[in-house]
Every structure is written in structure tokens, then in C-alpha cells.
Amino acid sequence: MKDQIFKAYFDATQKVFNLMLNISEISAHPSEDFKCDDEVDIAIGITGDLQGKVIYRFPVATSLNIVNTMSGMQFDAVDAFVTSAVSEIANIISGNVLSALSENNMDCDILPPVQCSLDDDKEYGINTSCRIDTAIGEVCLEIRLNRAA
Amino acid sequence: MLWKDNYEIGVPQIDEQHKELFRRVESFLQVLRSQVSWEEKVQKVNETLEFMKGYVVEHFRDEEEYQKSVGYPGFEAHKQIHTGMVDYVLEFSKQYEQSNHDEQLIQQFGGKLLAWLINHVAAEDQRIANYARKKGDELK
Numbered sequence: 213m214k215d216q217i218f219k220a221y222f223d224a225t226q227k228v229f230n231l232m233l234n235i236s237e238i239s240a241h242p243s244e245d246f247k248c249d250d251e252v253d254i255a256i257g258i259t260g261d262l263q264g265k266v267i268y269r270f271p272v273a274t275s276l277n278i279v280n281t282m283s284g285m286q287f288d289a290v291d292a293f294v295t296s297a298v299s300e301i302a303n304i305i306s307g308n309v310l311s312a313l314s315e316n317n318m319d320c321d322i323l324p325p326v327q328c329s330l331d332d333d334k335e336y337g338i339n340t341s342c343r344i345d346t347a348i349g350e351v352c353l354e355i356r357l358n359r360a361a
Numbered sequence: 362m363l364w365k366d367n368y369e370i371g372v373p374q375i376d377e378q379h380k381e382l383f384r385r386v387e388s389f390l391q392v393l394r395s396q397v398s399w400e401e402k403v404q405k406v407n408e409t410l411e412f413m414k415g416y417v418v419e420h421f422r423d424e425e426e427y428q429k430s431v432g433y434p435g436f437e438a439h440k441q442i443h444t445g446m447v448d449y450v451l452e453f454s455k456q457y458e459q460s461n462h463d464e465q466l467i468q469q470f471g472g473k474l475l476a477w478l479i480n481h482v483a484a485e486d487q488r489i490a491n492y493a494r495k496k497g498d499e500l501k
Binding site: 227228231232279282283284285287291292293294295296297298299300301304 | 362363390391393394465468469470471472473475476477479480483484487
């Protein structure tokens with residue numbers, strides 16, 4: 213189950229980076245190697261057969277590269293525009309994941325993206341994370357989900 | 362440039378509308394991100410928002426007509442995505458008016474619009490093109 217869900221997120225990230233940013237190669241690595249002091253953390257809540265959230269950790273440099281690539285303009289600092297754009301990317305990736313989960317008979321929905329902290333006291337049956345490397349920087353995914361009772 | 366030729370779906374009317382939409386959004390972003398004061402930007406920003414409210418509805422209607430004409434099976438789901446975006450633009454527009462043209466709000470709108478538009482045209486609309494191409498090949 214954990215591998216199946218991770219694969220759905222990895223594949224969706226690859227698809228979205230390819231279509232929207234023209235980046236075809238991405239690779240997964242252990243999250244222990246993800247070192248970042250300054251990042252934009254976006255949570256997408258999940259409801260339905262799976263419940264919890266996935267946090268997309270975009271380092272500032274990655275966030276700026278994403279927006280620079282999409283817009284063809286130069287963004288030098290994270291502001292409301294950049295945060296909103298990367299939140300929408302997280303939303304689009306999660307939307308793609310829903311289709312993959314649905315094909316595996318898991319009926320889920322997502323909540324609008326929100327900026328969040330990483331702190332969380334809840335217990336999750338599926339609690340995994342990974343660092344994804346791309347040509348425009350790293351992204352870390354924190355997957356925190358429970359199966360619905 | 363925001364527009365990329367690989368976004369074309371091969372239907373001249375729709376492709377022209379997409380290009381116009383991208384031109385307008387690009388010009389909007391250039392004003393939004395320019396270094397001039399908010400007072401100088403606000404008129405152009407408001408004009409673009411008004412344009413978007415009208416043009417997006419018109420474009421979505423034409424695109425949906427095309428989907429129906431080719432019997433696109435994803436028509437209902439695609440229409441729902443259009444409706445969701447129109448509702449978002451109208452709701453945002455209301456909030457923006459009520460906030461007396463708050464710059465932070467419009468910056469948020471700009472970021473979402475950029476990512477949404479690229480994904481919609483590069484991913485969702487390409488599915489229509491792929492379907493139409495496949496159908497055309499089958500009829501040959």
C-alpha cells in the first residue's frame with residue numbers, strides 16, 4: 213500500500229514537471245538527505261478512503277526556479293505570487309494522484325492547498341517521505357495518511 | 362514568452378483563443394510584477410481582470426462546443442473544470458472589490474492563474490487534441 217501510494221505521487225510529480233516545466237527526468241532519494249533551512253511548505257489534505265495530508269516541501273530556490281520557468285520572468289524572492297503558484301503545482305500533482313488512486317479502487321478527494329508547518333502530533337499508518345531531485349532543484353514529499361475505518 | 366507552440370491542439374479557432382489568453386495573461390503578469398507603484402498598476406490590473414471574466418467564459422463556451430462536435434468522452438469532466446475556474450475568478454473578483462483592490466490578493470491570483478492556465482492548456486486540453494487525432498485516424 214505504502215509503495216503504491218508513493219508511486220502514485222512520484223509518477224504524478226514526474227508528469228506535471230514534464231508537461232508544465234518541460235523537465236522529463238526526476239529521481240527519488242531518501243528524505244534524510246534533504247537539507248533545507250528556507251522552504252515553502254504546502255499541505256494538501258486528503259479525504260475519502262485515505263485520510264490525512266501530503267506536505268510538499270519546496271526549497272526557496274526550487275520555488276523561484278519553478279515560477280521563473282513557468283513565467284519566463286525573473287523572481288528573486290518568495291512572495292504571495294510565488295507561494296500561490298507553487299501551491300497550485302502541489303494541487304495539480306495531487307489532482308493527478310487522485311486519478312491513479314481511483315484506478316486502484318481508492319476513492320479520495322483533496323482539500324485546497326494551505327501553507328503549513330511540518331509539526332504534527334497525529335499518528336499515521338502510512339508515514340513516509342522522500343526527496344525528489346529535478347533539474348531545477350529538490351522537492352521533498354511528506355506523505356501522512358490513514359486508511360478510512 | 363508564456364506561449365509554447367507545443368500547446369497547440371490543432372483547431373485554429375481554439376488555438377487562436379489560447380494564444381490571445383496567454384498574451385493577455387503575460388501582459389497582466391508584466392504589469393503585476395513591474396517595479397512601479399501599486400497606484401500605477403491598479404488600473405491595468407483591473408482592466409485585465411474584467412477582460413478575463415468575459416473572455417474566459419467565451420473561450421470555454423467555444424471549446425466546449427468543439428468538444429461536443431467531436432464527441433469528446435471527457436466533455437462533462439472538462440466542463441466541470443471550466444465551471445470551477447469561472448466560479449473561482451468570479452469569487453476572487455468579488456473579494457478583490459470588497460478589499461478595495463488589495464495587492465496581496467491579486468498577487469495570489471496571478472500565481473494561481475499562471476500555473477492553472479499552463480496545466481490546463483498543456484495537459485487537459487491536449488487530451489481533446491489526442492482524442493480528435495485518434496478519431497480522425499480511425500476514420501481514414
